[in-house]
Amino acid sequence: MEAFTTHTGRAVPLRRSNVDTDQIIPAHWLKKVTRDGFEDGLFEAWRKDPGFVLNRPERQGATVLVAGPDFGTGSSREHAVWALQNYGFKAVISSRFADIFRGNSLKNGLLTVVLDQQTVDALWQLTEADPGTEVTVDLQAREVRAGEITAPFELDENARWRLLNGLDDISLTLRNEDDITAYEAQRPSFKPRTLPV
Template identity: 65%
Template sequence: MEKFTVHTGTAVPLRRSDVDTDQIIPARFCVSSSRTGHADALFADWRDDPSFVLNRPAHRGATVLVAGNDFGTGSSREYAVWALQDYGFRAVIAPRYGDIFRGNSLLNGLLTVVVPQETVDRLWELTEADPAVGVTVDLERLEVRCAGLTQPFELDEAVRARLLSGDDLISATLRHEAAIAAYERDRRPALPVTR
């Protein structure tokens, strides 16, 4: 997993709330087990509309998504996270997320930042007025910054440490491989053995 420390990029102002995972990536596109190759399916049903924000040339190459309340509700599909990442998004900023989506995001290295609705409204205004304005998501300082706006956010410290180091759950566990091996070697012989 790629480390996340501080990221600055342009943003897509997605002025929609209650975006479920089937809107993020419709089920008909969830057919391969690969984590890649899903960028074209991201918001596929909405991208048929030429005025949809992702179709606007000014927002091409954006790496931060600023969404409305209850982003990622619905099913537990990891494809929603994979599609966002495959498109190029490194962070999503919203007031509230579907719990399973947020968990999947943080496990897969997509930073989901929770900020007040007022901050989202201001970010929408700033990024619509100037699509080239940079939005900084600073995991080291736990801040979102944009054009004079500074908004602190919170994140579980264990999750934050994992994202900062670039560890997924497996690599984080493997950091303790020697201690695990020592425990298995030294444990009482009467206990059950796993093979």
């Protein structure tokens, strides 16, 4: 996983709530068997509208998505995170994220930042008034800064440590392989098995 320390970039204000994973990346894109090449599928249906915020010239090259509450609801497809990253987003800000999407984002180095809706509103106003506004998402200081706005955010220390160092979860877990083996040895015999042993 790519490490995330701090990032500064222009923003895309997405004034929608309940942005579900079918909007982020429609199901027909899920037939691909790679982790890349999803950028054209990002918000595919909405991008057919030339007025959609992502299509506006002043938003080209923006890297911070500021969305309404309940972002990433719906399916567990990690393709939603890959699509946002393939397109160029480094961070997403919302007042509420769906659990699975949030977990997937943090495992891929896409920083999802929870700020209260009042701050999200302020970021929308600021970045709509001046699309050139730069937003800084600082994981070391755990704060978002833009214009006059400075907003602290929370992220559990373990997730932050993994992100700051770009650590691979599987390698970390396998450091405790003895614990796994010990657990396996004491599992009851009535637990289901898919294969004869």
